[in-house]
Amino acid sequence: MSASSGRHYLAIPGPSVMPDEVLRAMHRPGPNIYAKEQGDLMAGLLADLKTVARTTRQAAMYIANGHGTWEAALANVLAAGDHVLVLATGRFAHGWAHMARQLGIATEVLDFGLRSAVDLQRVNEALAADKSHRYKAVLAVHVDTATSVLNDIRGLRAVIDAAGHPALLMVDCIASFGCDAFETDALGVDVMVAACQKGLMTPPGLGFVFFSERAAAVRAKMERVSSYWDWNKRSSPDEFYEYFCGTPPTHHLYGLRAALTMILDEGIEAVWQRHLLLSRGIHAAVEAWGANGPMELNIADPQCRSSAVTAIRIGAPLGTELREWLVEHAGVTLGIGLGMAEPNDPEWHGFFRIGHMGHINRQMTMGVLGSIDNGLKSLGIAHGGGALEAASVVLSEGHQSA
Ligand SMILES: Cc1ncc(COP(=O)(O)O)c(C=O)c1O
Structure with missing residues (x-):
């Protein structure tokens, strides 16, 4: 069963999700x-x-x-x-x-x-x-x-x-x-x-x-x-x-x-804070998955990680397999690996990226993470447990201090 009907989520690092307000504003005569x-x-x-x-x-x-x-x-x-x-x-x-x-x-x-x-x-x-x-x-x-x-x-x-x-x-x-x-x-x-x-x-x-x-x-x-x-x-x-x-x-x-x-x-500082919080949740989830399996954040130093996009190493061909599973079974499109060619992976099948830029919130973030978790389990890709819990803790702590 696919379970991919419903609103599709384009979680690539640009072009990003367009809000209904933006789409509506464009829908008018010249x-x-x-x-x-x-x-x-x-x-x-x-x-x-x-x-x-x-x-x-x-x-x-x-x-x-x-x-x-x-x-x-x-x-x-x-x-x-x-x-x-x-x-x-x-x-x-x-x-x-x-x-x-x-x-x-x-x-x-x-x-x-x-x-x-x-x-x-x-x-x-x-x-x-x-x-x-x-x-x-x-x-x-x-x-x-x-x-x-x-x-x-x-x-x-x-x-x-x-x-x-x-x-x-x-x-x-x-x-x-x-x-x-x-x-x-x-x-x-x-x-x-x-x-x-x-x-x-x-x-x-x-x-x-x-x-x-x-x-x-x-x-x-x-x-x-x-x-x-x-x-x-x-x-x-x-x-x-x-x-x-x-x-x-x-x-x-x-x-x-x-x-x-x-x-x-919203206020530009609040927009930055929202991106920072949601990205920290994503990083926490990837670290938990990576504790037992091939997944790894491309950038190890937390100070040098963006709030807009997260590049993840998983090893070829699992990156492509996971992305394809998510499109077909979850209604989520992740970003491809880009410019990461390695001698044994010239087509970048060992990477994927999550775009978390612009019109994003907690439920979209938890949804994309939950969908990836489903994909890892369905495809039998080794991964550590507790990723959704780890993300949820980060997002909840952020909520309390916000
Ligand atoms: C950091 C950065 N610079 C430049 C570009 C090129 O932009 P475009 O593809 O719109 O020409 C991109 C596109 O993703 C980008 O992410």
Whole structure:
């Protein structure tokens, strides 16, 4: 018997579950894009995005996925021949580095592997060795969605400052935005990129770039910037058309409006706390399963685990078998392993990820954990007991202290 009828739960790390409020907001006829309301809508969205990003500086919006925001960020402050240092803790930093290379930017990658955060000592050494200050920017990913590592951006800022290095600090918050606590201005981040399809609960298609005065000054000195990626007009338009360098993504904007209202009604700090609590419950469950069997959290250090996504090692082919069982028998889709290839598992069958970003609560979290527990038992995969109890204790303790 399948027992998978009922509402399906897409527990992948983005695109995330869309709230009914977001779906309803998009279900309407197209607007006149020249009407004043559209300009008012954009002004409100940019202001609220800045509140979520904890910045009072500038923001530009793009019809783009996360890759688009990577290119937007690079295109405004870097030209072919410039040098950057990329700190890699998984697939996504490598992806950003690849894009920089394709633009002719000299890209040096410090690779910290797939199971640990950026080692600040190594960054310190790399910056100290760059005596002529060739690096124009340091690129880092706050949460790498493939490995689920959470990087210490405050520590990174401190290392750059201590080295007296003038490089811009550019951070990918695509996975963490609206999930893991992040304060763009207080952390001294010069360029931050994010997208709408994860913590912001909106269908994929909108990307955001936030930038500091320092980054704006670097932009001002650029010989040329592609007019489509240029953030100047988008962040300070003279007319509505310039927000998107053309026709706006009308219905995405309605969806985003509803999502931001939900986030701000809850309060961004409460949103971060909710994600932290639920993720700690998931980690407790995986640790209990792993006490007797092949399951293991990809990130051992609790300080370096994201609140948005959890990558789990289980060994090939069990990752794929478990995921397929959950779709077929429980109505739950988990994330695939991504960028975790190993010599004996090039197809990533030994991994899965739980996305816990955006529109999630206790019952969804306990439901996904209970479904995984069913799958482990049905498939006869060895696992420790008490995982649901362990998660429940964490969630209950969180409730008492909340
Ligand atoms: C951390 C991170 N950076 C960049 C990307 C790329 O975003 P997109 O797939 O929307 O282009 C993703 C996508 O999952 C991501 O998680």
